[in-house]
Structure formats: C-alpha cells, structure tokens
Amino acid sequence: MVEVNSVTKKYGKFKAVDDISFSVKDHEIMGFLGPNGAGKSTTMNMITGYIEPTSGKIIVNGYDISKSPKKAKIQIGYMPENVPLYNDLTVREFINYMAELKNVKRKERKDEVNKVIEETGLQDVQKKLIKKISRGYKQRVSMAGALVGNPDILILDEPTVGLDPKQITEIRSLIKKLGKSHTIILSSHILSEVSQICEKVIIINKGKILAIDTPENLEKQAQVENSIIITVEDKNKKMDTIGKKISDINSIELIKDNDDGTKQYLIVAKKESDIRKKLFEILPKEDITIFELKQSETTLEDAFLKVINSKEAEIKKEEKTNKKAKAEGKDEKKEEKDNTKTEAKQKAEAKTKVETKSNAKTETKPKANANSKTQTKPKAETKAKKQTVAKSKTDTKTNATKATKTSKKSTQKGGNK
C-alpha cells in the first residue's frame, strides 16, 4: 500500500509536481502515464525517498518515507530511469551488493541472488562484467536489483525503454507475474504497454494528475463520439443529404477521394445510437453503394491526448481569468460581479469548446460516477482553502466553478459508462 497525500515538489518557483494525491492498493499494478517532463520520475523519486517533497506526505506500507526512511525503504525495490549500474562489477556481484544494501542476511543471500537471477533470466551473463553486456540485459540486471530482497513494493521507472520487441514482451510478462505478489508502480509513455499491464492508470501532465482510472474506463471516456468510417460509391452525390435523413448523425466529413470513384467518409453520430443498421437500409435507396463500413476504435492514446488537451485548455482559461481579475482589481465588489459574469461566460465557453472538440452533444445524465466525483471535489476544495484572503473572493469563485465544471464532467463520464 502506497499513499501519496497532496505532495508538491518545487524547484525554485517551478512546480515539478503540484499537489498530487493517490493511493495504490496491495497487489495492484499502477501505471504512470504522461509526456516527458510530466513529473513521473520526480514522483517516483519521492516515493522511494531519493528526493524529499516540498510539502505533503508519502506513506509506504504504513511508514512515512521522510520520518522512518529505513523501514519504508526496505519495503521498496526501485528500478530507476536510465538503469544506473556499477559497470566494474559482474552481474552477480552487483545483485549480491544490492542484496547486501537491502540487509538480506548472509545465510539467505546466495539463495536469494540465485532466485532473482533465475527470475530475470540472467543465468548466462551472471559472470560477465556489467559494462560488457547489452542494453537489454542491463535493463534486466537493474530489474533484478530492484527485485532482490523480495520487497513488497516495486517501483519501475520506464522498465521497457530501449528493449527489442521480444525483450519487451518478456519484461511485461515478468511484471504481470510479479504483480500477483507485489504492489507495482510503473511509469511509461507507451500507452499500449500501460493498458496491457496495468490495472489502474494515472495520467499526469505538468505535475498535475489529470485522471485516475482503469485503462478500460479511460478508453471509454475518450469514446465520446461514435464515429464510423464508410467507403461508398456515390454517383448522384447524395451523400451530403444523408445527414438529414438519419437524425442521429452529427456530421459527415469527406476524408478521402479514391481514384476508383469511391469516397471515404467519416460519420459522427450520437453516442448511444448505432446507425450502422440505418445506413445499410437507407444508403442503397439513395443509389449509394457501400464498399466498406467500420466503426473507428478509440484507444488509450486518444484518451490520453484528449485528457491532456482538454485540461490544458481549462488551465489556460483559468489563468486568463486570474490575470483579468488582477488587472481589473480595484473595486472589489464590482470586480466580483464582473468576474462571476465573465466566469459564467467562460465556463459556458469552455464547455462548448470541449464539447465541440469531441463532438459530444450528449445530455448529461444525473447518474454520477461516485469515484471520480470524490476524487475531484475534495481537491478543488483544498485548493480553495489555500487561496490567500485577499484573493479568496474571486479565486474561490474560479475554483468553485471549476469544481462544478469537473464534477459535471465526471457526471458525463459516469453517464458514458
């Protein structure tokens, strides 16, 4: 069990990690997803006690990493980014040294080292110097270093970077196997990897957590649109009129004009409706021949990009309002009124923006996703608390609107499930 409670890491004024909270349950594989410089490694370094958070608490199996580092660190096996190793040692010596560092008893050490070498498939190179082995093996040695001493929690920072496809699948299956008996936190920017291995995903960008959910749910969230790619032969050019005939269609867009007279269209329809049947019924009546019809699939990749883009737009909006508030700020009462107005406007704008982006014109259902609601709301509240008194009036408003916005969003998400 790893608990991270509102942890912030600042470098000067720059916030590498900004007030993040999450917890990883026992025997859960948690994936950290985010673009480069999102704060993945910083977070992992803080969990392992390599760096100290500016504020916040990290509790590893009941031990606070800052207050009782020895007890906490012994629970953790860490495979850092860029696999740092002692090049002058042999593979076996290195693993043995790591076992010593982790206080594995002398009697058990040999067996433990043998076990780990076998587990990571290093038997063939165990007597070679680390500087002489290939990158893939180095990765495994680093993994072995994390595994030795049988720690409860494994923290793997980009465990498959730089491996060939065969090695990647090997490492992945190893991680999956280990996940049955260990708690694992791994980071990656390869989405397919995360969706394959992890039971839960945290999407992080610019030091902030954007989403915590299962990979399946995230994929579903991205699937706001119900889009169909269709290839047709349309002699009478009636394709544009189809939109009026089938009411569930939101838009029809030409993607490709093929040489053989066929055209490829992207049709976006309302989410709940399945228009494929209707298309098959109506198109032949209009003298349109269907060559191909397929539903476009959303992947975690889409979810990831969507979450990141929409949040970025939100943050920009927020910054703008803050700046405005500061620039205008003299008469507080007046300003407050103005702000509520502009914010309401902006809220509406942002909403429509997000929606038009995703082409989602679905009604928000009152059925709420309890999880995401509880995750977003308290966060917004604590944020609101932190605001200074002078700014509090305007800023809490911003945050409050943000909170409602996010909770509404999550309602929408919940509805999508």
Add this chain to the structure above:
Amino acid sequence: MWAITKKELKNYFLSPIGYVYIGIFLIACSLFFYLDIFQYLETDFSYMFGSSVTVLTFIVPLLTMRMFAEERKNGTEQLLLTSPKSITQIVLGKFLAAVVVVLISALLTLMHYAILAYFGKPDLATSLLSILGFSLLSISYVSFGMFASSITENQIIAGVISIGFFLISWFLPSIVTNASTFSLMYAFYGSFMNGTISIANTVLLISFTVMFIIFTIITLQKRKYVK
C-alpha cells in the same frame, strides 16, 4: 556499512586507482628515503615523511575525487540513497574504504624502516609515531577529499578543489604566520615529526576529519531537498 566498504575496496583494487595510489606513494617515499636519509647518513626515520607529506597533496585527491562524484554522475547514487542504508552509513562506509587504502600505504613504509634498521639504529618509538602522525594527516586529507567529491558531480572539479585546498594549507603558513596553527601539514610537522605527541595538533587533525565527515553527510542530506 561494511557492505559499502567492501564494495569500495573491491573497486579500488579492481580498478588501477588503489595500485596507482600506493605505487606513487611508495616511489615518492623511496626517493625521499634515498635523498633525505641515505644521502645524509641519517638514522631519523621521520625525515622521510617530512618530504613525502607533500606528495599527499596530489595523490589523496586521486583516491577521493570519484567517491561521490562518480556515483552522482552515473546515477548509481540513486541505488545507494534509496536503499535502507542511512546516509551516515554510506558516508562512513566509503570513508573507511579510502582510509584502509591510505593506512595500507602508510604501513608499507615499515619496509623503509626495516632497511634503515638493517644499516643503523633508528628509534622505533619515534618512527612509529611519525607513521601514526602521517596516517592521521592522510585520513584528514581523505576526509576533505570526500567532502569535495560530495559537492560536485565532476570528478575533475572535486580533485582540483582538494588539491587547491591542500596547496593552500601547505603554503599559506609561509605567507600568514598565524595560519600555521590551523594548517594540517604544520600540525604534523609540529609534533609527530620530532617524536612528540601534541594534544592540540592531534585534536586538530581528528576534529578536522570529523568535521568534514559531518559536512559530507549534511551535503548529501541537503541535496534531497534541492534535487
């Protein structure tokens, strides 16, 4: 702690550094043994150290410059600092390993004593005392070298800082007379060389050593917050 010491020692003697250190030191000692003792037909063993002390300025940084700088550059310090070992244990472990190398080289000078004893009658007590003083001085140098290594990730810079400091400690007393009270080298010259133990000088050497061990620990602990 012993695990770290063991590994560091292995590192010193698997790589050429340990041999280079001991080798250069012994060559220098032999040279001064010849120049200072044989040439003048002296039987005072400590004369040899009088000159070979200067060599320490250049070879101790060789030993200490990589201690933390290399780990930091290679990222292996991540392995150390995330292990259940405390920073104090890590620092002491590494320090002890370097001290062992330094002590081996100091004890090897007994060889020169044996040669001298074959030809003349040197005083055993004063000779041992000079070896002791010399060891204390080397250890305090190691302590500073280790500190220098902990403040940078560049080995060369760590080495240059150490050499610079040792040079200042060597030459400053001849410029500012008061400084000799605080100079490590003069602490050694002042007492151990002439067969006496001065409490003030012993305390100076030991407290200097302890001080820079503590500085190293603090440096590494503080970096957790800045990094």
